Amino acid sequence: MKDEEKQSQKTVPLKSRKMGRFMKKRWVYPAVYLAFAAVVLASVLWYQNDASNSKDEPNSAFDNNDKAVPVSVSKEVFKMPAKDPNSVAIKKEFFDPDASAKEQEAALVFYNNIYYQNKGIDLAAESGKTFDVTAAMSGNVTKSVKDPELGYVVEVEHTNGLITHYSSLASVKVKEGDRVNQGEVVGSAGQNLYDKDAKIHAHFEIRKDGIAVDPVSAWNQSASQIEKLVDKEEQASKKEDRASVEQSKSDSVQDSNAAPEKNKEKESSSTSENSEQSSSNDN
Template sequence: MKEKNSVSKSKWKRLFRKKWFFPALYLGISALLLTAVLWYQSGTNDPEQAEDDKGIFDSLNFDGNEEATPVAEQDEVVKAPVAEDAEATVVTKFYDHKADSEAQENALVLYDNKYYQSTGVDYAAADGEAFDVLAALSGTVTEVKEDALHGNVVQIEHKNGVATYYASLEDVKVEAGQEVKQGDVLATAGQSLFAKDKATHLHFEVLNGDTPVNPESFFNQPVSKLQEAKKETEAVQEETADTAGQNEQTETEAPAEENADAEATPTDESGDKEETPDRSDEEKSPEQDEQPEDEATSSSSSAQT
């Protein structure tokens, strides 16, 4: 009997010494626990509770066939109005008042012997060939016209008061009122009288409200960045207006105080004159004051004699 017990113990010891024993034991216990949890959850799925949950969805008028409405629409990113493989580059920059003199000089357009500040950017191909003009953002075409100075023009309105402007076009493919998607071909690059020296090119502007902004500052940026920039600009303008109003009010009040002081000065001087004795009285001596009495006495004495 003792030999059997010693043999069984030795077998267990040899089994414990195996490298796979404890990992296998751990996996087995985990499987049992997972089975127990799944069994418990399946046992708690009460049909009555399921009916109650269904009633909640029915009260919310939820229809599984309806398309899901996104919680927040994805903000569209501003793209360049030319294809990446078009090999068209910016040849005229946006005129930035904060830029250095060299950059500002490169943002001037010569027309009729006068220089004009560029309110957008001009694209041109190195070989001078025409290229497709693409919609930088999705929106509605609000204007298609032929301008004597800027050539064919297309303007597109977007959300939140943003608009894009395309000029110096040829072969326009859209019309007013048409909905376009980002990347749709609007026209091809052409020529205009205003930038005649640029030959075949595209003039592109981004308008934030009625204010042109630097398009290159917002490429690959969401449209919301334009709104943030607009709010910052409006805040600066309001602060500038308030400061100018305060300065104007201060300048208006200052002359009034000076006039008040000037009016007060004569009153004070007249008061001093009233308080100051007359200079003729100061020069009179007591003898001069008594002289008439002596003369009167001598006259009366002569009369008595």
């Protein structure tokens, strides 16, 4: 029995003493703490990296800010801005530079003894009465004010830099900052001082980056299609401007080349006249 006690005293306390000596060293606890912190930090970094990789995957109904974008909005096309499109008609067309002289004259607005080009279309009910004006496409209301010449004015901002303008309104039902859906009533048609001859009507415009677009050409067109249409028109306009500049340069060169010949003709004619005068004097 005594031998067993002696053996136990020799083995068990030896390990505990070594562990106790090891734990008493000053660097042990800081090392353990740093190792634990390193494991936690590595776990956090791994989790963040995995989360960022999952965000890079495309989401069909979400944008980069994780805001929901209704699929129907992205597929919207411009519609007639009237609650009952069949009850209204275009009374004044968009001024088209390529139209005939008669059509251009019909698309002018006479105000304060000055003719202005119509940058949109004027809609009026066949009955001559007021009617509900609706949003041609979903968007955000950026302006809702009363203008002394245009009446109530509403502007709605859409995607791709497109803005729809509604004026000559007798009243409005939206305010700045509102979100309107396509077909939602924004106001009612009325009269204004700018175009008295139109009587009760609603003036409607579509603008792309400040450039007026013929609303008739925009019917049943999406925002991206309108953007392409405007880009083509701008490119065509730039080509015409360059061609005009080249033509003017060519005309100026021809005029400069023709000038010396004209001067020579003048000199020869003046010389012949002088010789004729001298001969007559001699006689």
